[in-house]
Amino acid sequence: MHEYILSLVVWVPILAGVLVLATGSDRHASLARWIALAGSLAGLAVAIPLYSDFDTSTSAMQFVEKTPWIPALHVFYHLGVDGISMPLVLLNSFTTVLVVIAGWQVIQDRVAQYMAAFLIMSGLINGAFAALDGILFYVFFEGMLIPLYLIVGVWGGPNRVYAAFKFFLYTLAGSLLMLVSFIYLYFQSGGSFDIQTWHGTPLGMTAQTLMFLAFLLAFGVKVPMWPVHTWLPDAHVEAPTGGSVVLAAITLKVGAYGFLRFILPIVPDASEQLAWLVITLSLIAVAYIGLVALVQSDMKKLIAYSSIAHMGFVTLGFFLFNPLGVEGGLVQMISHGFVSAALFLCIGVMYDRLHSRQIKDYGGLVNKMPVFAAFFMLFAMANAGLPATSGFVGEFMVIMAAAEVNFWYAFVAATTLIFGAAYTLWMYKRVVFGNVANPHVEDMSDLNAREWLLMAVLAICVLGMGLYPKPFTDVMHVSVVDLLAHVAQSKLP
């Protein structure tokens, strides 16, 4: 059984998606919804053994599968997870269920294609997290662009075509240079696409620097880091709610994951030497993008910019080279997965009722939607990093780690506590409190059962992780320590 878990985690959602496509048509939309729900739940169910049977005492890859895939090119179908990737696989499988439920009534047009796109993408993303072969990783990494392109372009807002193209071409631009790096590594490592072999391949400083830049572009676009972040607000604003949720909660994490799986261990010397670059870009993202978020009038854009600022914390944590920082970054990734998903769902709830994302169209929502206002409050607080929510844990760990390295890093990073609170709470105040500003708000009804369920599940996750993060940090600790020990060794020949 254990030998096939990861294959199941990858292929169950994909096959479920194909099934939805094959059986679903717009006349039988509800059938497509139920099959999609069953498929996403099955996808989550097969992923649970990854957590329950995970050995937290080792940093070695677990649940490993390895068979030749393309012998002519020495490419293997090689899957495995460690403490870094396993939580991300779970997060992805979990989010897929939420997305399917979130799109239940909202999507009425081409339902089967919508659900299938999400399921297939979920499987591909799991594959990217679990792949231990460079080409296999690349196939999943690029393959996930196709469904996301369609999701943004088909079900998105008025400016969706521009957003879909921008998102696709930005991401492709980054990853193509990474592909060249992979091929170069193949020859340097004596004919292997195995990522763990690459971890031990000696490389000269010039090669390391060039590859570092190629990887930084590939993953930095995906994260996204300042200044290659501009695709994200566009894509978020235009994407349907489900698309925004997956984009923020999952695909950004694929980029951050790439830093830990590729950049740090494969080019450690260049990483150390160019850490200042990543740290600077991260701090700009934290401070500057926080200010940009403050002036947004569109709620989705505001949350999109807040995502960039929060991901800045993640990359900052990774390049402090101490366990606290890296673990803080990982915790922040998971937490941001919950919080950003919840906030985009909240905006989706409002948008479904009023068909506007502009802050000025709202006001006094608490009078009409008290339950919603309470949930929204919790998630807004989590986004601002309030203690006892998951948002606090990661940020606090990273700031502590930064203070150990350099006081000023910590100082700039800590400004997020002010900016984050400012833009989130100010938006919250304008949308929820005050007098009913718009006659349409009068007609708004509170959460229905489906929405309540989504909010409640995410609220439990946010609070649970905020109050007791130990299960998460336990899982990743050994892998992180081992990773940093590896990074500390020079690979110069």
Place this chain on the structure above:
Amino acid sequence: MNLMSFAPALPEIFVLVMVSLILVIDAAVDDSRRYLAFALSLATLAGAAFLTARGMSSMPVLALNGLFIDDPLSDVLKLFLYLATAVVLVYSRDYLRHRGLYKGEFFVLALFALLGMMVMVSASHFLTLYLGLELLSLSLYAMVALQRDSSVATEAAMKYFVLGALASGMLLYGMSMVYGVTGSLALADIAQNLADGTDLRIPLVFGIVFIVAGLAFKLGAVPFHMWVPDVYHGAPTAMTLFIGSAPKIAAFAFVVRILGEGLESQVAEWRDMLAILAVLSMAVGNIAAIAQSNLKRMFAYSTISHMGFMLLGILAGTQNGYGSAMFYVLVYALMSMGGFGMILLLSRAGFESDRLVDFKGLNRRSPWLAFVMLLLMFSMAGIPPTVGFHAKLSVLQAVVEIGHVWLAVVAVIFSLVGAFYYLRIVKLMYFDEPHDSTTVTARLDVRTLMSANGLAVLALGVMPQPLMAVCLYAVGASF
């Protein structure tokens, strides 16, 4: 010379006999029995495939006084040529019928072109190479001009003929110089002679330049590409489909036979020439394709860029390089057949579905065909999990292997540019509303073949090993 020495050329002889037969039979039947020529052509392809498969040998066999070679490379490529020709015939049928071109001439010319390609693939001598090339080219000129009353098609045929003749002249001139240096026209002797060293460097290099220029003309590589968009656009789509598929496979064989076998020792001379051609082709092809509003023209420019990519594999000059170029060209033929086949499938009597806007909202009209086209477009763009990605990957690998990382970087940058216009087709099909609500009425056999074509792109993307192994096997026995 006894009768047995003709044995390796049995498929060619069979095709020639059958073409003559079809010519005679077709002249005797009236319009209601045109399917006879169609059925006989398919039977010819099946018979030739049988003969080729039966005569397969793992060792190269020289025949006809060293003019003709039967090796795994030629056998494998011939099988793919038959397949491609058969697919072209099935796709073209309704289109030709609606335009009054469903005549015996089309089938006869297509089979003559096939015969030319078979000779090119199996040639081991400058003479046979040239004969095969001319047989192919003359058939293609005539095919383009088959629609006599279309001024665009006639103009295209004229351009094709004039520039094609010029290219043939260059090639012959180059060949004659190589002959002057080595004293032989047989590829094996030339290779032997050049490997021993020659002090006639200048005529030799001149000869190589002319040969490469001639080949570049035939491939449509920049800066010898001017005829490609006009011919692709002007020719009836069925002919464009044919020009864009099988002849590319034959052209690959032609190039590796001359450069890889005959001029193997001069790799240092032609590698840089091919590198320039490849970079220019990828640049011009991909950038110019963006500006096109006609799908056939867009595919023409995309062909130019794909040929540039394939040249990358050849210029590596290694077994892996030739193998990856062969994989690339087979995959390209598959995708190109799908792309042009889709235009044919969506065309009706009096309506050419060859403008970009004709693909608007295809997902509303026929979700399945839109999905097939989506697979083809992503494959042409080289996005996994379609086979186009593996084709690009193996070529890039071959280039990095010889240490030309910069070429790989240039190639991926231009394939990023290329992704834009393929994505635009997907955008038209999926994001836009249709402006033409006619239901697609295509025959079941064409639909099935089109589905198989699209799914093959995905299936080979998930499982590329068998085709890759075939390519490496074919190349491995010859180089």
